[in-house]
Amino acid sequence: MTETCDLLIRGGTIVDGDGGEPFTADVAIRDGRIVSVGAFSGEAKVVIDAAGLTVTPGFVDIHTHYDGQAVWSEELSPSSSHGVTTVVIGNCGVGFAPCRAADHDRLIRLMEGVEDIPGVVMAEGLSWDWESFPDYLNALDARRHDIDVAALLPHSPLRVFVMGERGARREPARAEDLEQMRALTREALDAGAIGFATSRLLIHRTKAGENIPSYQADVEELKAIAGALRDADTGVLQMVLDAPFQSWSDELSHLLEVAETAGRPATFTLGTPNGGEPVWQDALRICEEANERGMTISPQVLPRPVGMICGFELSSHPFSLCPSYEAIAGLPLEEQLVHLRDPAFRAKLLAQAPHEGNPLAMMTRNWDWIFPLSDPPNYEPPAESSIGARARRRNAAPEEIAYDLLMNGGDGRGMLYATLGNYYRNRLDTVHDLINHPATVMGLGDGGAHYAAICDASYPTFLLTYWTRDRDGPKLSVAKAVQALSSRPAETMGLRDRGRIAPGYKADINIIDLNGLHLQAPYVRHDLPGGGRRLDQKATGFVATIVSGEVIRRSDEATGARPGRLVRGAQAVPA
Numbered sequence: 001m002t003e004t005c006d007l008l009i010r011g012g013t014i015v016d017g018d019g020g021e022p023f024t025a026d027v028a029i030r031d032g033r034i035v036s037v038g039a040f041s042g043e044a045k046v047v048i049d050a051a052g053l054t055v056t057p058g059f060v061d062i063h064t065h066y067d068g069q070a071v072w073s074e075e076l077s078p079s080s081s082h083g084v085t086t087v088v089i090g091n092c093g094v095g096f097a098p099c100r101a102a103d104h105d106r107l108i109r110l111m112e113g114v115e116d117i118p119g120v121v122m123a124e125g126l127s128w129d130w131e132s133f134p135d136y137l138n139a140l141d142a143r144r145h146d147i148d149v150a151a152l153l154p155h156s157p158l159r160v161f162v163m164g165e166r167g168a169r170r171e172p173a174r175a176e177d178l179e180q181m182r183a184l185t186r187e188a189l190d191a192g193a194i195g196f197a198t199s200r201l202l203i204h205r206t207k208a209g210e211n212i213p214s215y216q217a218d219v220e221e222l223k224a225i226a227g228a229l230r231d232a233d234t235g236v237l238q239m240v241l242d243a244p245f246q247s248w249s250d251e252l253s254h255l256l257e258v259a260e261t262a263g264r265p266a267t268f269t270l271g272t273p274n275g276g277e278p279v280w281q282d283a284l285r286i287c288e289e290a291n292e293r294g295m296t297i298s299p300q301v302l303p304r305p306v307g308m309i310c311g312f313e314l315s316s317h318p319f320s321l322c323p324s325y326e327a328i329a330g331l332p333l334e335e336q337l338v339h340l341r342d343p344a345f346r347a348k349l350l351a352q353a354p355h356e357g358n359p360l361a362m363m364t365r366n367w368d369w370i371f372p373l374s375d376p377p378n379y380e381p382p383a384e385s386s387i388g389a390r391a392r393r394r395n396a397a398p399e400e401i402a403y404d405l406l407m408n409g410g411d412g413r414g415m416l417y418a419t420l421g422n423y424y425r426n427r428l429d430t431v432h433d434l435i436n437h438p439a440t441v442m443g444l445g446d447g448g449a450h451y452a453a454i455c456d457a458s459y460p461t462f463l464l465t466y467w468t469r470d471r472d473g474p475k476l477s478v479a480k481a482v483q484a485l486s487s488r489p490a491e492t493m494g495l496r497d498r499g500r501i502a503p504g505y506k507a508d509i510n511i512i513d514l515n516g517l518h519l520q521a522p523y524v525r526h527d528l529p530g531g532g533r534r535l536d537q538k539a540t541g542f543v544a545t546i547v548s549g550e551v552i553r554r555s556d557e558a559t560g561a562r563p564g565r566l567v568r569g570a571q572a573v574p575a
Contacts, residue, residue, distance in 0.1 A: 003042030005030045007549055010040075012050025012511060017057040017487040017500040019479050027055060029507040032548035032563075033574075036503055050511050053543055054478070057486040057499050058085025058147075058508030059460045062267070062441070063238075063300055065115050065449035067095040070140055070149050072125035072529050074562055078457040078537050079447040080147045081556070083485070085508035085547050086567065087447065088493055090152030092240050093198035093214045096126065097136030097154075098161040098184065104128055106168060107157055110213075113206040114199075115449035116315055116360070118532050125529030133158075133184070134191035137566060145564030146552045148508075150495060152238055153188040155198035155214040155225070167213050178224035185228035192568025194493055195236035195264075196225055200254070202245045203359040216242075219254050226262035234570050236493055237266040244273075248283040256290055259297065267492060269444060270299035271306050271421045272430050274369055280434075287439045298492050300443040301434045303463045303484075304379040305419040308360060308453050309535060310370070312336060312412045313524045315452040316361040318370075318402045321354035337412050350399045360453060364418050367391065367398040372405050373415040375521035379462060380471070381417070383426040415522065432474045435467075435484060441492045442484045451534035455522040460485050461539040465517050478514065494570035504574030507549040510542060517541030 005028040014037065015022045026040040064087040066076050079087055089095065094114050099107050108122045130136040133153055140149060159167035162180045167173075173181070185196060198214045205211060229235040237259055241251035252268075259266040272280045287297045310317035313333050319325040324345065328336050339345045356362065364370065367388035371381040383389060387405075391398040408414030424430040434440055447457035463485060467476045476484075490499030498506040522537045538556065545553040550563040 005035060005042060005044045008040055008044035008047045009050050009055055009511065010047055012053050012055035014501055015054055015056045015479055015482045016502060017483055019483040022479060027501060029549045032507050034501060034503055034505050034507050037501060048511060048544060054512045054514050056482045056510045056512060057501050058510060058547065059083045059485040060086045060489040060495065060499055061443060061445040061447065062088045062489045062493050063091045063443040064089055064445055064447040065091060066447055068117060068122055068126060069448045070145060071127060074144050075146050075558060078455065079445060080552065082458050082460045082539055083510040083542060083545055084147060084460060086148040086150065086495060086498060088150045088152060090154045090197050091238055092204065093155035095154035095157055097130055097133045097157060099157055100131060100161065103160055106160060109207045110156060114204045114212060116453050117449060117451060120530045121528045121532035133188040133193065137192050141566040144562035146562055147547055147564040148567050150194045150567040152195045152197040153185055153193045156212050158184060159213040170211060170213060170215060172218060173221045178221060182224050182228045185225050186232055189228060189232040189235050194569060195238060196229060197238040198222065199240040200242045201240045202242055219257055222258045223261040226258045229262040229264045235264055237262060237264060239268045241268050248279060252283060252286045259295060265296035267298040267300050267441060270301055272424045273421055274419065274423045275425065284437060291439060298439060298441040301440045302422060302444040302456060303431060303435055303442060303459055303467060305423040306421040308418045308420060309373060309455060309522055310364050310416040310418055311414065312406055316364055317406060318364045319349055320361050321357045322349055322352040324349045324352055333412055340407060340412055341410060346403060350403060363420055369419045371417045373417040376519060377521050380428050429473060441489050443489060455535040455537045458519060458537040461517065461519045465519055495567065496573045497571035507546060509546040511544040513541045513543055
């Protein structure tokens with residue numbers, strides 16, 4: 001009997017996600033699964049000729065915030081535009097479930113502050129057809145998406161759900177609170193949550209500037225919740241630690257104590273400062289020692305600077321906390337330009353000092369770490385191109401340089417790139433070392449959050465272009481880069497049925513023209529609910545992206561296919 005398949009990818013160069021050498025083969029797909037890798041002589045309903053192209057597993061981004069976008073949109077872009085076929089939401093311990101009706105506005109303000117999602121977007125876009133976390137998973141499951149979604153249970157909504165106002169005010173949890181949080185965590189895991197997420201970070205604040213409910217939660221509270229993961233024998237812990245303001249030793253001691261109680265893997269955000277002592281080495285050493293003791297601790301790293309995009313169309317820039325600009329900030333750009341083009345307004349604004357406000361906005365005047373964002377974008381800009389260096393060469397105030405670059409010849413659409421971290425001594429060499437460390441895992445795309453300030457969901461394309469082809473300095477092999485984008489993050493989150501090209505695995509696949517793969521500059525779209533703005537970023541070179549055997553993107557354009565599903569719980573290695 002002739003073997004048949006639904007889709008045949010013929011003659012491509014296979015980079016299978018295991019880190020081994022590429023090889024040429026056919027990939028046959030049937031019923032959403034890979035059925036063979038090798039020469040295929042049977043019949044196929046659809047054939048894609050991949051000769052001369054690279055065939056990879058679909059990519060997995062384990063740190064996103066599509067908690068809202070997955071409700072109001074079928075496309076989880078920009079991630080799905082860059083080869084990502086599975087995203088994890090609920091990170092940083094923030095999200096929209098569990099939540100009672102009385103707390104809808106509270107969680108909107110929380111997400112508005114922590115993840116820079118405009119309140120009007122959430123107010124219009126969220127349907128709130130859920131209360132419990134299982135209800136929320138069911139709501140996601142009922143919706144169509146282009147790619148798969150897996151969810152962590154977020155700590156802050158859980159705390160408010162159980163403790164009400166006491167939880168929002170960060171009061172200590174009582175014994176009955178701990179018991180209920182543990183029970184609800186077990187309920188969430190049984191319904192399909194892939195773990196639990198929390199944040200201890202000082203600058204994670206509500207719109208009003210208040211610390212989020214999970215900030216400095218007692219370790220006994222976290223251990224009580226961790227007990228549910230131990231009882232269920234499933235799930236991953238995700239934490240954002242307060243290491244920028246505390247020591248790695250102190251912060252990781254909390255993580256390790258909770259992870260030991262859970263007996264489960266854990267992951268946390270790891271970045272580097274731009275200068276000073278290499279303190280992140282302490283974090284790596286602690287992780288190495290813990291993993292040698294039998295734990296599984298995986299620091300998450302981003303393969304480029306932790307950066308923020310600044311512009312008059314965006315949420316932050318060097319003048320956004322100045323009184324004169326605040327008076328026009330709510331206007332559409334074209335109306336702002338009436339003032340911004342006025343020499344008298346320019347002089348007045350340049351003379352003003354910003355007041356205290358949003359922590360990210362306050363970081364937009366570190367002039368030696370802010371650079372013009374070019375097209376194509378340069379994410380490893382030389383020190384001499386910074387605003388500070390340009391100002392010194394011209395004997396001018398850095399505010400003048402920044403203003404003129406933002407004005408971009410008068411259209412007001414210039415963008416600056418503020419490198420907040422991960423840019424040690426103006427190089428990415430340290431990031432290269434982090435990427436290659438055996439304990440680390442790639443992540444931190446943050447898609448669905450910081451809509452008008454960050455566009456890091458494009459990092460898979462950046463990794464495959466800059467780190468394997470274009471960089472002047474240490475590079476990665478294509479095989480290593482693909483492994484970092486696919487099997488490594490999938491395994492970290494217990495999603496072991498994807499991230500590889502091998503028989504039995506989920507047919508999530510990218511077909512890429514590596515020579516033609518290029519990352520374009522970010523741009524502003526107004527396609528969120530209520531006409532809200534967001535940064536988007538396109539790439540060229542993705543010939544096809546396939547989810548569960550269906551082509552969701554072809555030649556860098558969406559096909560309209562919606563095979564994406566909610567992933568409930570950990571997934572086993574295919575038999």
